[in-house]
Amino acid sequence: MAHLGFLTLHVMGHLFPMSTLAAHLKSRGHRVTFFAFADSEAFITQAGLECVVVGREEFPLGYVKRAFGALSRMSGIRGIRYTVDLLCKEVGAQLATLPEAIREAGIDALIIDQFYIGGSTVADHLQLPYVHVANALLSNVDKKIPPIIFTWSDERGFIALARIRLAHAIIRKMFQRVWDELNRQRQKWGLPVYTEFLNERFGAQPQICQQPRSFEFPRNLPPTFHFVGPLHKSESRPGTSFPWERIDGRPLIYASMGTLQNGLEWVFRAIAEGCAGVDAQLVLSLGGNMDPAQFSQLPGDPVVVQFAPQLEVLKRAALCITHAGLNTALESLAQGVPMVAIPITNDQPGVAARIVWTGTGQLIPLKKLTANSLQRAVSGVMSNSTYRENARRFRDEIANLNSLERASEIVESVLR
Incomplete structure (x- = not known):
């Protein structure tokens, strides 16, 4: 060897x-x-x-x-x-x-x-x-x-x-x-x-x-x-504690801006405000650069954590709001989860372009992100079964x- x-x-x-x-x-x-x-x-x-x-x-x-x-x-x-x-x-x-x-x-x-x-x-x-x-x-x-x-x-x-x-x-x-x-x-x-x-x-x-x-x-x-x-496997991820007892059975929206481009506090606040108007529960993963205590009074009372066990949360999710990092995008598709992409920089715009091109989600440019634009995109993806059907086709492809x-x-x- x-x-x-x-x-x-x-x-x-x-x-x-x-x-x-x-x-x-x-x-x-x-x-x-x-x-x-x-x-x-x-x-x-x-x-x-x-x-x-x-x-x-x-x-x-x-x-x-x-x-x-x-x-x-x-x-x-x-x-x-x-x-x-x-x-x-x-x-x-x-x-x-x-x-x-x-x-x-x-x-x-x-x-x-x-x-x-x-x-x-x-x-x-x-x-x-x-x-x-x-x-x-x-x-x-x-x-x-x-x-x-x-x-x-x-x-x-x-x-x-x-x-x-x-x-x-x-x-x-x-x-x-x-x-x-x-x-x-x-x-x-x-x-x-x-x-x-x-x-x-x-x-x-x-x-x-x-x-x-x-x-x-x-x-x-x-x-x-x-x-x-995708080169991922849940067993290879370090264990991450998570308040599973707070998950209440509503459709789950998982939002993560990754572990690099996650220092824009206003983006997380726009996500929380936008999702508060949707009949779903939001899990907001901050990625390590900010303290959950900064977000204790967000609209809709989302579950806010510094890190989440992403692969496990995505298994339960109806939608992923993502910075369009390739790993999060592929892990969402591996679970058949459609996306709303908010690319920040580097290769994320290209990943977001492919999410739109494959019909597995919608894209919001950072400059156009507001609570209202986010709510429209989230509602549009969750109410249109085509996005989930396309994501599930990727799930089946990736599984094989x-x-x-x-x-x-x-x-x-x-x-x-």
């Missing part, structure tokens, strides 16, 4: 699927080690996985909370620019610290988050096989597909395609600093430089995507790209994908 190294972003939306895949590979006899910042060590070891801490001086304990605490209060382009700045800062550390740590650990192959941008350059330098995993919305660039930071639908007219090409050019410029840093290091290591790094960094190696194929616009992708479906087995087989294919 092989010794597999995992490289992932240090946020829960990426740690959850990667640790679930890692645990499944461990159950198949492989040894698994994460190379991570100090902030991720406790989560990884509690999952029964090995962890080597890298960048401890530059990224000490508490770094992730500080960095992403600021992001939680941002939206739109400002949030995207801030995220790109974080990625730039981390790429240098990846290139400087990972080769020695990976070499000392005796790693046979690397499993790399698509947004762990320096990972494949390190793998090329060490001459290791690797597999990329799209934990967020797939970041592969297709000049006919809108960038994932926009809520644009799948349109192929002349004006739409021109707008898409311009948007891709802007994103390339935003990532220029990362591109330049990777190429400087690749030259030092005697590796071919990237001319179009957003796709080239995936090489000819396999790519695993959490999306079901039908949750993606029609597009061209390499034969090494595999839609396997055997995602973790398929993903594990793809990882093992690079070991032969």
Whole structure:
């Protein structure tokens, strides 16, 4: 059996699927080690996985909370620019610290988050096989597909395609600093430089995507790209206490703005006020950046918690109000639950666009969010059975994908 190294972003939306895949590979006899910042060590070891801490001086304990605490209060382009700045800062550390740590650990192959941008350059330098995993919305660039930071639908007219090409050019410029840093290091290591790094960094190696194929616009992708479906499993989540005794039997609405972009207090208040006018019970999960005590007098008396056992709550839900993070969207679809999406930044607009495109929910742009607009969207989705029927079709599709087995087989294919 092989010794597999995992490289992932240090946020829960990426740690959850990667640790679930890692645990499944461990159950198949492989040894698994994460190379991570100090902030991720406790989560990884509690999952029964090995962890080597890298960048401890530059990224000490508490770094992730500080960095992403600021992001939680941002939206739109400002949030995207801030995220790109974080990625730039981390790429240098990846290139400087990972080769020695990976070499000392005796790693046979690397499993790399698509947004762990320096990972494949390190793998090329060490001459290791690797597999990329799209934990967020797939970041592969297709000049006919809108960038994932926009809520644009799948349109192929002349004006739409021109707008898409311009948007891709802007994103390339935003990532220029990362591109330049990777190429400087690749030259030092005697590796071919990237001319179009957003796709080239995936090489000819396999790519695993959490999306079901039908949750993606029609597009061209390499034969090494595999839609396997959600990499989640309730047993791999840490236990979370929840006041189940407060659930009163009314249709349940679960609202979560994720664990990153959840610092906008007014958004939670708009959700509560909007849902108060609907015959349903609201569960509001704050995601860790705010105290439930701040929301003790909300209209409709919702159940407000810092964290909720999301997979278990979704099993009972009639609707999910979401920031359109990919994990929450896929976990909702896996339970046949339709959505109202309120995307904040990064890939969330692209996820929201696909929710609308698949007919599994409605979208409210953040700038148009009010209690009234939220109530209209919630009532519209809950009263129209088509949304639930479409979500249930995804539930049935996802149930038949055997995602973790398929993903594990793809990882093992690079070991032969």
